[in-house]
Amino acid sequence: MSLADQFAAYSTWRSRLAAHIGELQNWLGQNELSDAQSDLRLAQLLERLREDRLNVAFVAEFSRGKSELINAIFFADYGNRMLPSSAGRTTMCPTELMFDGNKLPSIELLPIQTRSSNSSVSEYKRFPDEWTRMSLDTESPDAMQDALRHVSETMRVKPEEAARLGFEVGEGQVELYSVGDDGLVEVPRWRHAMINFPHPLLKQGLVILDTPGLNAIGAEPELTLSLLPNAHAVLFILAADTGVTQSDMAIWREHICSGGVAKRGRMVVLNKIDGQWDELKSQEEIDAEIQRQVETSANVLELPASQVFPVSAQKGLVAKINGDLPLLGKSRLPLLEAALSRELIPAKRDIVCESTESEFGDVSRRVRGLLDSRLTGLREQLTELTELRGKNKGVVEYMMGKVRAEKDEFESGLQRYYAVRSVFSTLTNNLFGHLGLDVLRQLTHETRTAMEEAAFSKTLSDSMANFFARSREALSKSGGEISEILAMMEAVYKKFAVEHGLKLGSPTSFSLLRYEKELDRLQAWCDDHLNTMVSLLTHDKKNITQKFFEEVAVQVRRAFEHANRDAEVWLRAVMAPMETQVREHQIQLKRRLESIKRIHQATDTLEDRIAELEGVEKNLLQQIDALEEIVGRVQEMLVPLGDRELQAA
16 A cells, blocks of 8 residues: 555545544534534634645755655655756755645745844744745646746855855865855755645645755754644654765754664655665665665664665656556655654554544533433433322422422532632632733843843853743743642532532543653754754854754744643633533423423423423433434544555545
């Protein structure tokens, strides 16, 4: 099963999963079981499934064959190279390939001059006017090739301008950005490129990130702080003719193998093995030489040899275009694609399953609890009424008084419920007082001011450390408020369950640990890179460090935004079961009283009322069966699948 087939199977599975969730949403509406919170949570879940993306990043130093490998894996069906691929530096800026159905096929290019501001690429994505846009003629491969060559454009600027834009200008020919005979430095024309292209895999949610070499990666903190860590797969490309160079090792250690451990989905590709194809050598000798290079590269990178994949991207591309199966096998490209499928698809599927199971499970359990509560109340009514068979009017009056007393007792107990809601509101305000974005916005402003006034590198580092310490303190205080809310709700749940028989279970817990870990990750990255960066730079250390901080601040703000969103969902989820059960219990007590009243007043016969309630009971049982059937279909799709099962899906 090819990578494209695996991806198509995953896309089909995701669509079927969304359809089953949509089925529940529609069923709830049809049966008048929906509420604002459930509708919102299911709508958000469906939106996430529709917007689901699989991010694959290709990382390497210049001239390792990244673009050719992308062409070979994803775009061979077009019968030509989609991305420019030739000797030398063809990828001059980070390039994202994706598909957005709301836009026409195009290339959007962010001018390199935007580096002079402190705004990150993600910030600029919110302002389309800042980008240069070019249309893509998808019907003409030649026209597409011409358009895509813009990605590799350069410009010549003065050394001072190059340094101001974040490029380290060297003196010798070995330097990437050296002063030419004309006194100018060649730098990329564009800071970032986004290609919107209607490729079948891109339409299904694949996003490909093609990165430039080490120097460019280091100059864009967003790549190492966000884009690369969040990629579901990272392919690190080496060249068989160069082996593992010093700059290769720098990329591997600093940007891919964080903390000395390669995450799942991090793969090493040894490209250009066709350089070893020698007609004067036997196939066994060629294979042995390639294996020796694999083992050498693995030892240097401190990896098992099984995690290094030797390929010839160029021969693989030619073989696919010409339909040459022997050459394709010799290129070893199918082995890499199979490994990528094994790593990429299951890892992404696990993420989707985890988030879906949590959200969908909460909604379905809440609906089932509501139906169970209604069924319990209904059966209590039926029991009361069947016991009245053959009884006189005095017994009916006694029963009516008993239910009325129970109703009065519950309504008097509601004062406690309203008090809980008031305290809950106060604690919620306290929580967002610590976790809210206003606090972070003020902290960012104070840190920015301190860095602008700093005269020494140590002061810059201290300002950054203080920023993280106070951000972590805000999370810690928020965690304290969450614990207090949870403890209060646990006590209230138990009290109402004991006193009024409400089936509340235990309130859903919530932790900010994942966001604390994200701060730890960002600070560790800063500690590893900031001092090194400042010591290496000779031009405008303060300016470069401030740009660095702005990107860090964007990532911390993003973590806080997610924490706020998740906290809001949790707060609704922790209060909703109690609100639903209280409302339902009120309705049931009212119905019980009304039933007995009507019988007492002889407006209904006892048997007619019992028959009516038995009909309602039958309908409730049918609703429970229908709910379980829908939930079962979703849960079946969330069970781990093997390759064969995924294909069948």
